[in-house]
Amino acid sequence: MARHTQKIAARIPRELAEELDDICAREGLDNRSDAIRVCIEQYVEASRESLNTNNIILNVPNALLDTVDRCVKNGLARDRSEAIIIALNLWVNSSMGTYVKGDLELLEKKLAEISENFRQKKNSERQEKGLVR
Numbered sequence: 001m002a003r004h005t006q007k008i009a010a011r012i013p014r015e016l017a018e019e020l021d022d023i024c025a026r027e028g029l030d031n032r033s034d035a036i037r038v039c040i041e042q043y044v045e046a047s048r049e050s051l052n053t054n055n056i057i058l059n060v061p062n063a064l065l066d067t068v069d070r071c072v073k074n075g076l077a078r079d080r081s082e083a084i085i086i087a088l089n090l091w092v093n094s095s096m097g098t099y100v101k102g103d104l105e106l107l108e109k110k111l112a113e114i115s116e117n118f119r120q121k122k123n124s125e126r127q128e129k130g131l132v133r
Contacts, residue, residue: 010036060084 012020020032029035060068068083077083 017032020035023029024032024035027035029038065080068080068087071077071083072079077086
């Protein structure tokens with residue numbers, strides 16, 4: 001089945017054209033048209049996916065990001081963004097479920113447990129560094 005295409009002309013700075021040629025060579029693309037087609041397809045797909053969403057910037061500890069990458073590698077998500085959205089959704093739903101059930105004692109217990117684990121870890125690190133007797 002023949003693919004119907006439409007020709008689009010565009011002017012770009014020479015430096016950008018040279019970078020595009022480098023990308024074609026590195027990625028094994030036949031020509032600039034193939035590279036531009038891939039870019040446009042990816043841009044359109046990203047725009048389509050971003051409907052009804054907001055972009056945020058956040059700092060994620062490297063160890064946690066390594067775990068996210070392992071989840072992606074194991075097929076639990078398509079990419080980092082999807083993995084983080086899944087985790088955030090689970091956390092929000094879990095938290096909301098706790099509040100909806102009115103089980104604030106459970107939430108307080110869990111927070112106290114997390115807080116105590118954090119304190120113990122910090123104290124252990126300080127002891128290893130010789131900061132505490």
